[in-house]
Amino acid sequence: MISRRVLEVSTAALTGSFGLAVAVSSIENGIGWSTAGVDSGTFPFLAGVIIVLGSLYNFGRGALTGAAVVVSRSDLRRIAALFVPAAIFIGVIPAIGMYLASAGYMFGVLALPKHQSLLRSLIIAALTPVALYVVFERLFLVTLPHGALAAALGF
Amino acid sequence: MENIDLLLHGFTIAITLPHLALMVIGVLLGILVGVLPGLGAPNGVSLLLPLTFGMQPVSAIILLSSMYWGALFGGSVTSILFNIPGEPSSVATTFDGYPMARDGRPTTALATAFGSAAFGALVGVILITFLASWVAKVALAFGPAEYFAVYFLAFASFVGMGGAPPAKTIVALAIGFAIAAIGIDTVSGSVRLTMGIDELVKGVNFVVAVMGLFGIGELLIAVEEEFHARAVSSKIEWREVFRALGRLPWHGVALLRSAAIGCWMGITPGGPTAASFMSYGIAKRFSSRGKHFGTGEVEGVIAPETADHAAGTSALLPMLSLGIPGSATAAVMMGGLMIWGLNPGPMLFIDQKDFVWGLIASMYVGNIVAVVLVLLTVPVFAALMRIPFVIIAPLIVIICAVGAYSVSNSYLDVILMLGFGVVGYLFKKLSYPLAPLVLAIVIGDKAEDAFRQSMLMSKGSLGIFFANRLVTSLVVGGVALLLLPLVLQVVRMLRGTAPDQAKPEEMRIT
Numbered sequence: 256m257i258s259r260r261v262l263e264v265s266t267a268a269l270t271g272s273f274g275l276a277v278a279v280s281s282i283e284n285g286i287g288w289s290t291a292g293v294d295s296g297t298f299p300f301l302a303g304v305i306i307v308l309g310s311l312y313n314f315g316r317g318a319l320t321g322a323a324v325v326v327s328r329s330d331l332r333r334i335a336a337l338f339v340p341a342a343i344f345i346g347v348i349p350a351i352g353m354y355l356a357s358a359g360y361m362f363g364v365l366a367l368p369k370h371q372s373l374l375r376s377l378i379i380a381a382l383t384p385v386a387l388y389v390v391f392e393r394l395f396l397v398t399l400p401h402g403a404l405a406a407a408l409g410f
Numbered sequence: 411m412e413n414i415d416l417l418l419h420g421f422t423i424a425i426t427l428p429h430l431a432l433m434v435i436g437v438l439l440g441i442l443v444g445v446l447p448g449l450g451a452p453n454g455v456s457l458l459l460p461l462t463f464g465m466q467p468v469s470a471i472i473l474l475s476s477m478y479w480g481a482l483f484g485g486s487v488t489s490i491l492f493n494i495p496g497e498p499s500s501v502a503t504t505f506d507g508y509p510m511a512r513d514g515r516p517t518t519a520l521a522t523a524f525g526s527a528a529f530g531a532l533v534g535v536i537l538i539t540f541l542a543s544w545v546a547k548v549a550l551a552f553g554p555a556e557y558f559a560v561y562f563l564a565f566a567s568f569v570g571m572g573g574a575p576p577a578k579t580i581v582a583l584a585i586g587f588a589i590a591a592i593g594i595d596t597v598s599g600s601v602r603l604t605m606g607i608d609e610l611v612k613g614v615n616f617v618v619a620v621m622g623l624f625g626i627g628e629l630l631i632a633v634e635e636e637f638h639a640r641a642v643s644s645k646i647e648w649r650e651v652f653r654a655l656g657r658l659p660w661h662g663v664a665l666l667r668s669a670a671i672g673c674w675m676g677i678t679p680g681g682p683t684a685a686s687f688m689s690y691g692i693a694k695r696f697s698s699r700g701k702h703f704g705t706g707e708v709e710g711v712i713a714p715e716t717a718d719h720a721a722g723t724s725a726l727l728p729m730l731s732l733g734i735p736g737s738a739t740a741a742v743m744m745g746g747l748m749i750w751g752l753n754p755g756p757m758l759f760i761d762q763k764d765f766v767w768g769l770i771a772s773m774y775v776g777n778i779v780a781v782v783l784v785l786l787t788v789p790v791f792a793a794l795m796r797i798p799f800v801i802i803a804p805l806i807v808i809i810c811a812v813g814a815y816s817v818s819n820s821y822l823d824v825i826l827m828l829g830f831g832v833v834g835y836l837f838k839k840l841s842y843p844l845a846p847l848v849l850a851i852v853i854g855d856k857a858e859d860a861f862r863q864s865m866l867m868s869k870g871s872l873g874i875f876f877a878n879r880l881v882t883s884l885v886v887g888g889v890a891l892l893l894l895p896l897v898l899q900v901v902r903m904l905r906g907t908a909p910d911q912a913k914p915e916e917m918r919i920t
Contacts, residue, residue: 259840269583277588280603292866295595297857299603302587304864309581312465316577325839330634334835335631341626341807345828348811349821357808370800379801387812397460397816 257326263317267310274306340364351398354384417539423468424775433476433772433869436712438787440480443904444496445791447489448629448806451481451739452848456617457813459746462689467750468768473725475769476776478534478739479531482722483784484680484791485716486523488746489518491792499682499718501530504692506703506710513706517647520788522708522716526665529658530716533669534676534723536731538770546756554863556875559884561857563891564734565676565846567678570891573687574843582842584826587858589614596855597862607822614826615817616745622827623844624738625810627834628805639700646788653779659897664693668713672720677728680843681737682721689717723773730766731756734853738845741852 277299284296294362326334344360351359362380365371391397423429436458443454445752455474462470485497492505503523510519513574535641552560569579592603593613604610649850658665668689693713703710725736726743735741747754758766814827869875876882 263835263840266840266842269833269836270585273585274581277591277603278606280605281591284600284602288865288870291598292872293862295598295602297599298861299588301589302584304587304590306581306585309577309584312577313581316575317514326634333633334630337803337807338805342828344804345811345824346823346873353812353815360808361804364798364804368800370798382577383805383808387808391812393462393814397812398819399812399815400821 256324256331258322258327259277259325260320260322262318262325264314267314267317271307271310271314276303278303278307295348295406315337320350336368348402350402351404354387355400355402360383376394413543414537416543417764417768417771419776420769421482421762422703422772423764424472424766426771427770429469429772430473430779432473432778433776434783437480437776437783438481440488440780441784441787441791442478442794443477444481444484444486445794446802446806447488447494447496447632448803449809450485450624450628451478452620452624452742453810453813454481455739455746456620456725456807458507459617459742459749463749467692467747467752467762470746470771471743471777472772474743475773476779477778478722478743479773479780480784482507483524483527485778486527486718487520487784487791488795488865490519490523490687490711491592491788492795495550497708497752500712501683501717502686503711504603505690505714506705506707509704509706510708510711515706517579517645517650517653518708519711519819520646520785521614521651522658522711525655525658526661526668526712526716527719528777528781529665530669530672530718530720531723532780534673534720535770535773535777537635538727538773539725539850542727542766542770543733544761545727546759549732549756552756554860554867555877556881556884558857558860558864559875559881559888560732560734561595561860562854562883563888564728565850565857566888566891568843568846568849570679570894571675571684572681572843572846573684574841576895578840578842579846582837582844582847584857589619590851590854591858597859599748609820609822610661612818612820613825614851616742616848617817617853618766618814618823618827619830620738620742620848621810621814622830623834623836623837623847625806625813626831627838627844629848630831631836631838633799633803646785651785657708658712664697664712665716667696668693668716670724671721672717673724675717675720676724678736681725682718683726685721686718689706689713694705715913721883723777726773728898729754730758730769732844733848738848741845741849745852757883763895792857808841867875872896 267269281296281299281303285294286300287294339361340363342354348356358380361383362376365379366373366376387399391399432553439580440451440454442622443451454477458474458477481497485495485500486503487502488494488496488504490511492821493504493508495504495731507519507523531744565583568583569576574580588603593611595602600610620676669691671689690710690713693709694700696711698711699707709792722737723739727742736745744754752758752765787837809829811824814823815821817823834844864874875885
């Protein structure tokens with residue numbers, strides 16, 4: 256459904272606007288030479304300009320490439336099936352915390368499209384946060400976000 | 411010889427029970443991330459970083475580098491048995507490795523791959539043993555201008571020899587530089603490029619970028635390709651292992667040539683992926699059986715595997731002696747070195763002799779451990795591939811989210827990681843190279859500091875980059891590499907042939 260041309264052009268537009276933002280924002284830091292040496296905005300400004308120039312070139316090249324489909328409709332569906340739940344999972348972490356979010360995510364991904372039986376999905380979903388807790392909070396001593404819900408309940 | 415003495419001293423550090431145990435753990439974890447598509451050596455090493463903060467630096471680097479060897483071997487296992495490259499650098503191994511396995515010679519294919527991989531790694535380590543301290547000695551005389559020139563040369567060689575479209579490489583590099591500049595400027599103390607988000611003052615850690623670019627990005631590519639794990643038999647026949655290893659010396663020329671290509675691509679930051687493709691291509695052209703390549707030819711396995719491991723190993727040489735990593739994974743390890751309070755570069759060879767020679771000695775031992783372990787565990791990890799991808803994929807997403815969060819306990823990093831995932835997918839899809847992006851994030855600051863210090867020394871004159879023979883030749887070499895793609899295009903135009911379109915296998919070079 257998405258042609259190589261569209262993908263090339265939109266990626267170049269994405270990198271180009273990032274470059275523009277970088278260049279504009281570094282002007283505030285000062286560019287060029289002052290008594291203190293090279294101003295702190297110079298390097299990022301140059302990087303920004305190079306990104307913009309390179310993106311313009313890629314944009315031009317991209318616009319000339321063929322319209323062959325590189326991401327078909329079914330590809331897109333599979334990508335969305337992976338990405339959308341992942342984005343939701345990351346989106347709800349501040350509210351319900353890493354543990355509940357990861358359990359819900361595993362369960363949702365496995366049980367809802369009926370990839371796995373309900374029981375198996377439940378077991379995997381329950382084991383995931385337990386494994387996270389043991390490995391990270393116990394072994395690595397990294398506290399994972401418990402979320403606003405846990406805070407409200409007093410954990 | 412002094413190096414040999416130091417190396418022997420290194421062995422007394424590497425061959426201790428705790429360090430051997432770390433090697434086994436590292437190699438096994440490495441094979442695991444190597445086997446799983448979507449998790450690779452850069453991710454695996456980043457994930458392990460927080461675990462190493464409390465360790466001695468030499469133990470930490472032994473763990474991380476062993477993981478790297480494990481991942482390099484693990485990637486080949488799935489390439490051969492399932493036709494699924496677990497690592498980008500083992501894509502070329504699928505061309506002849508999988509046909510061999512499919513035609514009933516899985517043991518031959520695996521043993522040949524591991525044998526030539528070990529040979530490639532050995533050549534890489536020997537090179538490091540004899541060359542690294544010499545390079546470091548030369549580099550000790552470097553001032554900021556020379557350092558900047560070396561960085562410049564490294565970046566330029568990505569553009570000139572990386573294999574990806576030059577304009578895309580330049581964009582990827584510059585984006586890396588911009589990301590490295592986010593946060594507090596180390597020289598002036600002013601805050602840069604936070605775009606109004608206060609939390610960005612702490613900067614963007616390379617681990618966050620690696621998790622997204624290589625983890626989520628690779629996963630999106632993998633799910634799109636919708637592979638099916640059709641396993642061929644994964645039983646290992648030990649007699650055939652030794653027979654295949656015994657036949658390796660007959661392919662001595664191919665082994666040596668591939669190792670040379672690998673070492674060259676590893677030291678100049680071409681990286682293992684480019685090395686394995688290049689070596690396969692050259693072997694196909696020069697082998698007397700070149701026509702049969704792609705149908706299960708032994709040399710078609712030897713060439714990419716030897717080069718892959720030679721490049722992966724020798725990528726540590728510039729990291730240790732100059733502070734410039736030769737591959738994405740080496741860049742992550744170098745980030746680790748800085749976190750442990752070590753300063754990668756020539757001073758390591760003077761201040762941290764135990765660290766350097768312990769690491770080099772561990773590379774000899776670690777690769778032997780890796781070959782043995784990978785042969786013993788092939789059936790176990792092959793069974794792992796039968797776990798449905800629908801279970802593995804969300805697990806990898808969770809691991810990446812936790813990994814990004816654990817860097818500095820920041821939720822913003824998790825969101826950035828997801829953003830990097832989208833970028834990683836687009837970049838991979840359109841053959842923008844990822845390694846220079848990561849490299850620029852890790853050493854962008856250092857390159858900038860070197861430039862600004864040399865400008866201070868010269869009071870703003872660019873003449874300092876042409877002040878002596880060494881720095882001039884480095885700069886001229888860098889400019890030549892930058893111009894190389896342009897020159898090649900002009901030559902091609904003069905000859906009247908159209909510039910060839912990206913070949914399908916080039917699409918996957920990172």
